[in-house]
Amino acid sequence: MDYFVNVTLTGLTQGMIYSAFALALVLIWRSTRIVNFAQGSMAAATTFIALALIQAGQSYWVALIVALLSGFLLGAVVERVIIRPVEGGPELNAVIVTLGLFVAIQALIAIVFGSSFQSFPTPFGVRGFEVGGSTIPLTPTSLYVIGSVLITMALLVALFRFTRIGLAMRASAFSQEVARLLGVKVGGMLTLGWGLAAVVGSLSGLLIAGGGFVYPAYMDSLIVFGFVAAIIGGLDSPVGAIVGGLILGLALSYVNGYVERGSALVSVAALVILIVVLLVRPGGLFSSTTARRA
Amino acid sequence: MSDLQSPASAAGKATDEAPTESTAGANAPSATAKAGRSFLPQSTLPRHLLVLALSAVFAVVLLEVSSPYQNSQIATLSYYAIAAGGLTVLTGMNGQISLGHGALMAAGAYTTALFLDADEPLPLPLILLASVVVATAVGALVGVAAARLHGPYLAGATLALAVGLPGLAIYFHDIFGGEQGMRVRAPQAPDAFESFIETVSGNAASSTKWLAYVGVICLLITYFFLANLVRSRIGRTWRAVRDQEVAAELAGINLGAWRVLAFVVSAAAAGLAGGVLAIVVRLAAPSGFTLVLSLALLTAIVIGGLGSLLGALLGSALLVFLPPFVTNLGADFGLNGTEAAQLAPFVYGVVLIVAMIFAPAGFVGTIRLRRMTAKAKRASAAQAKAAGSNGG
Amino acid sequence: MTAIAAATVASTLAACGGGDDGGGSSSAEGGENEASDTGVTADSIKLGAHYPLTGVAAPGYSEIPTGVKAYFDCLNQEGGVYGRDIEFIFKDDAYNPSQTSQVTNELVLEEEIFAMMSGLGTPTHSAVVDFLNDEGVPDLFVSSGSLMWGDDPETYPMSFGWQTDYESEGKIIGEYIANEFPDAKVGLFLQDDDFGEDGESGIRQYIDDQIVAAERYTPGNTNVGPQIAALKAAGADFVVGFNVPSYTALSQLTALQLGYDPQWFYSNVGSDPNLVGGLLNRFSEGKVTDAALLDGALTTGYLPTVDMTDNPWITEFSRIWDECGGEGELTNYRVYGMSQAYTMTQALQAAGQNPTREGLVEAVEAVGSEWEGPVFAPFRYSEDSHMGTSGMTIERVVGNGSEEVQPVRITDIGDAEIEEFGGEAATPPANAIPDEEAYEG
Incomplete structure (x- = not known):
């Protein structure tokens, strides 16, 4: 029972991080119908900026704020300069551009910050809470992770539902021509969307880094699992992203914890889950639109 | 098509429309459409046979004048090019994005490693054929699952494949050697090879040279098959499925089946590439089939020109010969060893971005587009002249 | 190839007649340097x-x-x-x-x-x-x-x-545990390749019946939570690790998260306290510092360390x-x-x-x-x-250095016995440059 609680808690915490990353992907997909394969390395870049600040003596919180701000800037600039030229065109082009961005940013991180493994601090303790005499793997850090993701999601929901800008962004995503006719600056909304998504991505990058090692490719597994989570939930659905992330986090944790030598099977498990979901619902669990032809 | 859109409305979503410009490299006209002036035979098969023979001669010359290290680079080039050839057919001609061909190469490599591990290994051609068969089987499975998926969903599924399949090798570590992988005993060159090299050039017939020859032979065979496929009815059907789904379906083409076929063909090529990789690198380990490999293949075919075999070859050459060049350049600029080594992927990423924004048809495709545009301009100028002179 | 080798050996023998001053000095008298091989x-x-x-x-x-x-x-x-x-x-x-x-x-x-x-x-x-x-x-x-x-x-x-070698190291570690900690329940934390396997086979020669769990990790997957949790669940109060330094840090950190505190014994390749401390010290501001986690861990040694x-x-x-x-x-x-x-x-x-x-x-x-x-x-x-x-000492980590708890014992692979080493530590020659004679085979 103890062990089960351990494994479940680990899975939930991991799942929250996948959800955050998946949410960033969904945000971008809904506004520009592009999957941003570079989301992970963009997040890694901002994490390394934060690390540099921490190494220079700044507190974790200052570094966090700077990282999120630089994430926003990075996302906005990338959309305006690199993505805009391929937005009107076929999907293939956009996919390849973001893949190129992924590779380039990761290499740039290695050149500027070095490739060695460095430890990244967390502002809260890493010792598990004592519950009923034994220690559970819920640490103050994991509470921080869960908390920040929930707060971010709540803020995003509030933004989209209750503000004018949120309304404008949803309009631009839903029907560009109509939004333009109503005076919405569509281009600006897209840039804003990418900026916000990048902030969410940066947050997930920082959360997963805390209390562990960072190196230029440390986000790679998160990219894959976050993407799988987004697809499981349906790329159009933010709720799907969250649900997909939690499902994946829990499932992978159970595989890791209960299957003999399960750590080798984790990525296979993700693949199997993905294939099963897509076979049953090719658009993801929460997809509603059917394919549009020509 | 694209110059009718005003720049202001370019911002917005990526569309589902067919990537006709970026896959221009695939639109080489088939043999019957070319009128006259070529010295090569008209119909496809004899022409390809002639090109094959010429390429073989050229390859032998190249291998004999280059150093042992360059021979090993050519061996590396050959397995990249084989996989890239299959991938360019899949993505360029059929429009399916696959980020998972590294995993299919792994399937071929491990098959070869297992067969060569036996005390009395089968002859090499049979072993490589086995790798092709295994990879084809895996490709068929994946292809069936992938046929219903589009765009990013397909990319995501193949991404999960690329990351997941090597995990199986780690799990079944007794058979596959786990993270350490399986060492591959490179097959010995037959005596006929040594006498061949002696008569041709007098160089030493080292095992490195033999492996380079094996790679090049496999490359030539693969490209011969693929080129014939591309120019055939099958190739035309693939393009129809890519460009005009609805029309193709109305014409009675079963979209799913043709998509699976394209996937299977590209998987077969990847399997052969994996087998060659296993014997050239002398190792089949999960670390050799990372996501980076799949991305590198994609880079190669995009830069070369989607859908063009020549483009795949050029892109692979870039993949093999550019990193040392860029790394040395970096070292000259004062970067230390490991930093300079990261310069190559950085340059790749930048080149990918720039290429897709400014020249999405890649190297070969852009040249073909220019040629066709020039031809069209000449034709319309001639027409206008004729019309002008008639009109008086 | 062999002809060239024979020729150079012959010329070397001829040149050797002049005698050498040893490697550290200028060119030898009698004979010239040639490009004798690749x-x-x-x-x-x-x-x-x-x-x-x-x-x-x-x-x-x-x-x-x-x-x-x-x-x-x-x-x-x-x-x-x-x-x-x-x-x-x-x-x-x-x-x-x-x-x-x-x-x-x-x-x-x-x-x-x-x-x-x-x-x-x-x-x-x-x-x-x-x-x-x-x-x-x-x-x-x-x-x-x-x-x-x-x-x-x-x-x-x-x-x-x-x-x-790792097997000899495992044997020396196993013998030490059998003698000093005969009642300990031992868990193993192993890299999933020959490194871990060789170490395991050495240890099992001596304390096979004391081992309650053997967990493996793949270098590259930095989540060792399941392995440490399994060791804890098996009740191991003494853990021997054959792992690279990053995994020493990771195992320490994970154990901290789970509130697991066994006696640690790390193989020589993974136990440098400075390095591990450096990796760990940034993890939780002020709460994990330097090698404090590693203090008291045991390890082996076959070379002098910088704290000596x-x-x-x-x-x-x-x-x-x-x-x-x-x-x-x-x-x-x-x-x-x-x-x-x-x-x-x-x-x-x-x-x-x-x-x-x-x-x-x-x-x-x-x-x-x-x-x-x-x-x-x-x-x-x-x-x-x-x-x-062929030999190793056993050391205990103290701060950034170590203290010896067992002097050098030597052994070999297979069934070879473990013996005391009777020799003395060598002193370095001038400039730490050796002076070996040319072997004339």
């Missing part, structure tokens, strides 16, 4: 190596080549070996066997090295050992304790180990590092590198004035077991065994 010219010898300069195994191990290079740079200043400069080229393989294959290819075919030395890593070097032996390239002093480089000279005649400031070898190596080294301090990994370079110098001197690849290998087999150096116990080189040094 990678050898009249005034240089080219050596190559591969290391994880990036990636999960880089912490610590990436410093080894800086030590090797510093030693050779100072050696070259003093005249090199037979007046030849040692050129040391090392490349990054990121602890990734496929990349090891590629860089070794470059070293052998493009750089045309005379010999490889100090190739690092069990999974990585095992990918290239066949290639090196097929090509006839001497593969000396592999930086790994796997049995593969030494227990089968018929299959791998060119390869030689250097450090105490009165040790004459450490004094010499510090001097060499100050004069010829790069950035940073002298660390245990740099000491390791310098010690390997010392042994390599002995080997090159023994190979004679005009060394050949075959000659180098023969010399190590013939006289290597007599060499003295910074390692505590002698090498086991002979025609039948290419295994490295």
